[in-house]
Amino acid sequence: MRSEDRMFIEAWNRTRPELLRRARRLADGHADRADDLMSATAIKALMFMRRSPDAMTDPDGFLFVVLRHVFLDSIRQQRRERAVIDDGVDVQDEQTHASGSIALSQMQRLELEEQLEGVVRAVRQLTREQRQLFGLRFVQELSYPVIAERLKVSEALVRKRVQLLRSRLRSRRQDAS
Template sequence: MRAEDRMFIEAWNRTRPELLRRARRLAEGHADRADDLMSATAIKALMFMRRSPEAMTDPDGFLFVVLRHVFLDSVRRQSRERAVIDESADVQDEHTHASGSLALSQTQRLELHEQLDSVVSAVKRLTREQRQLFGMRFVEELSYPVIAEQLQVSEALARKRVQLLRARLRGRRQEAS
């Protein structure tokens, strides 16, 4: 067994009862939501510990930080979904179903594909450090404190670098169009 895995298992076993209590409190007593928070926490924490074991000074405390970030991510995701999904719409309504308004049109798919191609092209032109930052923030969806810790910079500087990266990507996408 790898040392990183052993470190995770030991920290998980020590903190699991308290993590579960906190997850249930964050999930307002819903056991299924708390289980979702716990499993997402375990996966993200294990992945990080495997990737950066040298950064682990307090694995037990790290698990609580990851749980908090997983919870905040779920709240943000639910908020975005509520803003996009019209819960008052009748999904069984024949008109909605027949019109195909829930599916993307060929034109919309083409536009989406072109946008994705332009983003991929812009990312390819970034420096190695910028691609690494892009991966941490937008692919792995790491929080700013975790990014700052990995880059060994302040959280404010990590936020600024991501802000500049977004601006650079927007500029390069506009250049390509």
């Protein structure tokens, strides 16, 4: 077994219960939607880990980031589909439907891969303290008061540091583009 696959399996097994809880919450309690989110997360995370194993500093946290991106992509896809639905098109025309969904999923896949690579590169350039803050706020999705308590600093300072972290990540992503 490849070391990248082993890394993925170990991280998946450690985080699966919490990932599933979060996926159900994101899917408003719909088990089938949560399962779709979990499946897409597993596939995308494994593909990325195989391509860039040296970029993985926190595989567990990375799975939560991928889940969030998969969820956001599903929301974007729903919006795009609503925007392009034409009531005059015969829904039974499988060829039209199939070719449209294949092209859309390929575009989404490319877009997601580019976004993930950009995020990983930007996070890799952060200091240890900044990566810790990134993990607490964006991976674990902890509230500002909880982060302040954990870091033993004021909530206002946490908010400011997160604001600075966001701007630093944005500028690094723009520099990379």
